[in-house]
Amino acid sequence: MTSLPQAVGRSPVRRLAGTLHRRPRLRLSLLLTAPLLWLAVLYLGSLAVLFVSAFWTTNSFTSEVVKVWSTDNFHQLLTTPVYRQVILRSVGVALAVTLLCAVIAFPVAFYTARIARPERRPLLVVAILTPLWASYLVKVYAWRLILSQGGLADWALKPLGLSGPGYGLVAAIIALTYLWLPYMILPIHTALEQLPANLLDASADLGARAGRTFRSVVLPMVLPSVAAGSVFTFSLSLGDYITVQIVGGKTQLIGNVVYSNIELNLPMAAALGTVPVVVIVVYLLAMRRTGALSSL
Amino acid sequence: MRLTPTLKAAAAVAVLLAATACGSSDTGSSASTGLNPPDLKAQSKLGKTEGQVNLIAWAGYVEDGSNDPKVDWVSDFEKQTGCQVNSKVAASSDEMVKLMKTGQYDAVSASGDASLRLIASGDAAPVNTALVPNYKNVFSGLKKGAWNSVDGQMYGIPHGRGANLLMYNTEKVSPAPTSWSAVFDDASAHKGHVTAYDSPIYIADAALYLKSARPELKIKDPYALDQKQFDAAVALLKKQSANVGEYWSDYLKEISAFKSGDSVVGTTWQVIANLTADEGAKVKAFVPEEGSTGWSDTWMISAKAKHPNCAYKWMDWIISPKVNAQVAEYFGEAPANSEACAYTSDKSFCDTFHATDESYWKNVAFWNTPIEQCLDGRTDVKCVPYAKWVQAWTEIKG
Numbered sequence: 071m072t073s074l075p076q077a078v079g080r081s082p083v084r085r086l087a088g089t090l091h092r093r094p095r096l097r098l099s100l101l102l103t104a105p106l107l108w109l110a111v112l113y114l115g116s117l118a119v120l121f122v123s124a125f126w127t128t129n130s131f132t133s134e135v136v137k138v139w140s141t142d143n144f145h146q147l148l149t150t151p152v153y154r155q156v157i158l159r160s161v162g163v164a165l166a167v168t169l170l171c172a173v174i175a176f177p178v179a180f181y182t183a184r185i186a187r188p189e190r191r192p193l194l195v196v197a198i199l200t201p202l203w204a205s206y207l208v209k210v211y212a213w214r215l216i217l218s219q220g221g222l223a224d225w226a227l228k229p230l231g232l233s234g235p236g237y238g239l240v241a242a243i244i245a246l247t248y249l250w251l252p253y254m255i256l257p258i259h260t261a262l263e264q265l266p267a268n269l270l271d272a273s274a275d276l277g278a279r280a281g282r283t284f285r286s287v288v289l290p291m292v293l294p295s296v297a298a299g300s301v302f303t304f305s306l307s308l309g310d311y312i313t314v315q316i317v318g319g320k321t322q323l324i325g326n327v328v329y330s331n332i333e334l335n336l337p338m339a340a341a342l343g344t345v346p347v348v349v350i351v352v353y354l355l356a357m358r359r360t361g362a363l364s365s366l
Numbered sequence: 367m368r369l370t371p372t373l374k375a376a377a378a379v380a381v382l383l384a385a386t387a388c389g390s391s392d393t394g395s396s397a398s399t400g401l402n403p404p405d406l407k408a409q410s411k412l413g414k415t416e417g418q419v420n421l422i423a424w425a426g427y428v429e430d431g432s433n434d435p436k437v438d439w440v441s442d443f444e445k446q447t448g449c450q451v452n453s454k455v456a457a458s459s460d461e462m463v464k465l466m467k468t469g470q471y472d473a474v475s476a477s478g479d480a481s482l483r484l485i486a487s488g489d490a491a492p493v494n495t496a497l498v499p500n501y502k503n504v505f506s507g508l509k510k511g512a513w514n515s516v517d518g519q520m521y522g523i524p525h526g527r528g529a530n531l532l533m534y535n536t537e538k539v540s541p542a543p544t545s546w547s548a549v550f551d552d553a554s555a556h557k558g559h560v561t562a563y564d565s566p567i568y569i570a571d572a573a574l575y576l577k578s579a580r581p582e583l584k585i586k587d588p589y590a591l592d593q594k595q596f597d598a599a600v601a602l603l604k605k606q607s608a609n610v611g612e613y614w615s616d617y618l619k620e621i622s623a624f625k626s627g628d629s630v631v632g633t634t635w636q637v638i639a640n641l642t643a644d645e646g647a648k649v650k651a652f653v654p655e656e657g658s659t660g661w662s663d664t665w666m667i668s669a670k671a672k673h674p675n676c677a678y679k680w681m682d683w684i685i686s687p688k689v690n691a692q693v694a695e696y697f698g699e700a701p702a703n704s705e706a707c708a709y710t711s712d713k714s715f716c717d718t719f720h721a722t723d724e725s726y727w728k729n730v731a732f733w734n735t736p737i738e739q740c741l742d743g744r745t746d747v748k749c750v751p752y753a754k755w756v757q758a759w760t761e762i763k764g
Contacts, residue, residue, distance in 0.1 A: 128753070134467070134487075152761040218626035236558065237612050237628060316619070319612040322763050333460030334756050 117347065124340035135336050143341035153327070157345055160323040163243055164307040168254075168300045170247045175254040175299065176292075182255075183262035191263075198255050206249070210316045213245040217317055237319035245317050246307050253306070254299035261295035262288075297360040304353055308346045403516055404488035404669075412497050412675050418450040419676035422465050422474040424663065426697040427525070427684075428453035437696055439689045447683070449676035466490070469670040472677040475525055477661045478513030478733035479567050479752070485521050486737070490666040492519050498682045500690075503704050507727045512741060513734045514664040522664035523681040526690070526699040528719070529660040529730045530563065530571065531651040533634035533642070535624065546575040546654045548631050550602055553609040560606065561623060561632030564613035566752065566759035567733055570659050571633065572599040572606070574731060578656045587742035588659065589734040596750040596758070603762045613763065617641075624649055636719055637698020657729030663699075694719070 090097045124143055127136050147153050182194040201209065214237075216222040223234030235241050265288065273283040311325025324346055331339035421428055428451065431438030440451050454471070456462040459480035466474050466489045476484060484490035495501040501523060508514075508524035515521055534543055539556065550572065553560045562568055573588035576598055583595050591599060611628055614620040617638045623629035625647045634642075639651035665681045667674060683689055685702050691709035694701035700721040701707065707716035720726040734741060740749040 150761075152764060155764065214622070215626075218622070219628045220626060320607065320610050320763055322760070327760055330756070330760060333458060333464060334753065 120340050120343055120347075123337055124344055126337040128335050128337060143338050146338070147341050147345070153342070156322050156324060156327050159239070159321070160308055160325075160346070161349060163239070163246070163323060164304045166243050167246045167250060167307040168303045170243065171251050171254040171303045172296050172300065174247070175251060175258050176296075179255050179258035179262055183259045184265075195256075195259065198252050198259075201248075202252055207312070209249060210245055210313050213241070213248065213313075214317050217241045217244070237317050239318065239321050242314045242318040242321055242323075245313050246310060249313065250303040250306050253302035254296075257295040257299040258292060261292045265291055294360055297357045301354065301357055305346075305350050308349060403485045403521075406488065406491050406669055408492040408494040408519075409497065409674055409678070410494065412678055415447055415449050415675045415679060416673040417448060417676070418452060419473065419673045419680055420471045421451060421453040421677075421680065422456050422462050422471050423453055424475055424477075424697075425455045425457075427475050427663075427693060428455075429693075429696065437692075439684075439692050443680065443683045443689075447676065447679045449673070449679055451680070463489075466668060469668065471668055472671040472673045473665055473667050473680060475663050476522065476666050477663050478511075479661075479735050481513050481522065481664055481666060482735035482737065483752075484666055485516060488669055490521050491669040491671070492521055493523060493667055493681070495520050495523070497678050498523055498685075500682050500685045500687070500703060503687070504685065504702050505704055505722075505724070507724050508662060508702050511662065511732060513662060513732050514666075522666035523685055524702040525663040525665055525684060526694050526697070526702050527660060527662040527727065527730075527732070528635055528637075528699040529653055529658050529727075530633050531636060531639060531658060532654050533624065533632060533639050533649050533651040535627065535630040536648045536650050538627065538630045542650070543631065544655055546571070546656050546658075547579065548654075549633070550575050550606055551579070553606050553631075556630050557609045558611045559628065559630040560609045560611060561620060561629035562606065562610055562613050563633050564615040566755040567659075568633070569596075569599050569603065569755050569758065569762075570731065570733070570736075572602045574659055575656055576602060587734075587740075588731050589736050590740040590742040590744070590749050591736065592740070592744070592747040592749055596754075600758050600762060604764075607762055607764060621645065621647075635698065640698065640718070653726065653729055657731065660727075660730035660732050662732045691715075694721075 090100075123135070125139050125141065127138055127140050127142060128134065129136055178198070182191055182198070186194055217234050217237060219234075219236065221234065227233055235244070269287055269291075270283060273287050278286065309325060311323060311329055314321055314323050314326060324342060328339045328342045331342065428440060429437045430440035430451065430453075440453075444450055454465065456465060456474075459477050462474050462476055462480050463483050465471060466476075466484055467487075474480075474484070474490075476490075481490070504524050508527060510518055510520065511524075514524065532543065532546060532548065534548065536542070538559075539548070543552075548555075549560050549562065563571070569591075570588040573585055573591055573595065576583055576595070577585040577588065580598065583598055585591065585595050612619075612623065614623070614629075614632075617635070620629065620632075620634060620638055621642045624642045625645055634651050636651065639649060642649050665684060667677050667681070671677055684693065685706075687703050687705040688709045690701045690703040691706040694706060695710050695712065695715055698719070700716070700719040701710075704722065707721055710716060712718075716722055736749060736752045736755055738748050738751045740747065
């Protein structure tokens with residue numbers, strides 16, 4: 071115990087460091103208190119408040135929240151055709167955006183990760199990321215102009231005898247796909263980059279053609295990353311309501327219905343708000359099976 | 367048995383759904399208060415000003431030069447009265463109602479779809495118009511309206527008014543429409559290019575059209591609809607929805623849609639019509655033969671106002687001829703003060719906005735708050751309250 075006298079002579083900071091070093095549990099609890107408080111109080115707490123307030127009602131005239139326990143809101147949510155329709159539509163849009171993102175992102179990521187010259191790859195990744203630097207609203211309004219009557223989309227499709235989709239569900243899916251595409255490209259790019267080249271060579275040596283190699287070697291190894299990307303695209307699309315307002319024409323998604331209820335019928339808005347939470351939890355649990363969450 | 371997390375979650379969801387589905391279906395029998403406002407007294411005389419006043423207003427109503435240095439009618443007020451103005455811009459009538467309930471604000475520029483709610487809940491106090499010298503010059507059409515008074519007692523000071531017009535693209539819509547049928551029964555002629563105001567209060571527009579198109583429904587007041595009349599209006603709007611390209615609530619969105627031709631016919635406000643025409647679109651806006659709905663804003667004072675004297679000073683200031691002209695021109699609405707027209711920078715402004723044309727306003731049904739007690743005086747039926755309008759509006763959009 072020769073070190074003890076030395077420790078006594080050290081500054082308080084050093085002593086504290088020593089104490090923390092000897093007591094790993096104290097160290098851990100000090101480190102985790104703040105983030106855990108944040109998680110439990112601010113995040114889970116607000117989710118809990120949201121869920122509880124969904125069981126309250128409002129005074130129909132003054133629209134004040136009446137704290138009377140009732141399952142009316144959930145009953146309405148499940149029995150009113152328009153809510154069911156909106157929920158299904160929202161999930162449909164989120165799935166469509168995710169699928170489109172995956173289909174577009176795969177070839178792009180394959181190019182940036184394996185075909186492009188290695189020294190150009192970082193530049194390409196930066197290029198993929200640049201749209202994220204621009205404001206969300208600017209990008210969506212740009213799509214509003216592109217898809218407007220006689221706009222860029224109409225003009226480009228005219229030689230083919232077609233016209234643009236106009237504002238509506240299709241426009242919303244296109245704009246959302248554009249917005250969230252980088253979140254899908256990046257994980258796939260990373261996965262493809264880490265794909266060992268010798269596996270591809272081995273596959274070729276064993277006589278597999280490109281298609282077979284893709285199906286049996288590339289796809290299984292990249293699939294978890296696609297699933298990871300889909301967590302972003304799916305949840306971001308499910309929660310979006312501004313894009314739909316700008317290019318969606320009269321389309322309503324969950325977010326819009328929550329927004330239109332929030333002032334006058336807060337409990338109903340809360341009940342509607344729990345729907346995406348439930349959908350995303352189910353989606354995350356499903357994705358966990360693919361191992362996607364460990365490759366985020 | 368060890369449940370996997372997935373199964374546990376699924377079980378939890380299933381239990382929740384079961385509990386909900388079996389839950390009671392009707393507990394929301396919140397009694398309607400009707401229109402029996404709490405007995406509040408209006409202030410009898412003005413005291414010393416309190417040094418500040420907290421206002422809730424529509425964007426563009428309380429301008430102190432911070433948005434545009436040339437647009438400033440607050441600084442002079444502060445100098446003259448010593449009342450520091452703190453303003454909060456509200457985006458919707460519902461938000462205004464909510465903010466007023468906090469009791470932290472002294473006055474609000476409430477539209478008709480908010481004012482009755484504020485009166486009935488006792489959040490707005492009656493106003494002693496004798497303490498507002500400029501009130502005597504307010505247009506008679508704005509005094510003691512159904513949306514700003516109860517039994518002849520004013521609950522606020524009128525600020526200005528506007529009609530919801532029918533706007534159409536003169537190149538793409540011919541012959542020129544004369545009736546609201548252009549957006550209702552004949553809307554299919556412009557399928558996908560019809561637009562409408564995105565708010566539950568728009569149901570009143572359909573009711574106004576049905577009032578003349580289907581007289582057998584006996585609609586007297588588009589804001590007092592019994593269940594049968596309401597259902598007819600909702601059915602009409604659902605039919606219209608198939609032809610609507612998009613609904614607008616943001617006026618910039620409507621301008622861009624009319625400019626590009628995505629919308630060719632639909633409701634609008636005078637100021638939007640002017641801006642759209644200024645940007646080169648070939649549009650025209652007018653009041654169709656059935657008349658139209660409209661809005662009239664009223665400065666109301668909170669029953670819990672901490673700075674009532676400053677609030678009274680503000681109400682007088684905002685309708686003083688010069689300021690009323692300024693704010694009306696900036697916002698694009700007809701001023702409330704009959705003497706304001708002499709002060710507008712554009713001399714034809716009052717004509718464009720029909721400020722002095724009382725016969726024009728006779729055809730305008732100003733926004734009001736639908737309540738269970740029918741506003742048109744019927745006592746044998748219950749009318750559909752606003753909360754149901756909100757629900758129906760979600761269903762109309764689908």
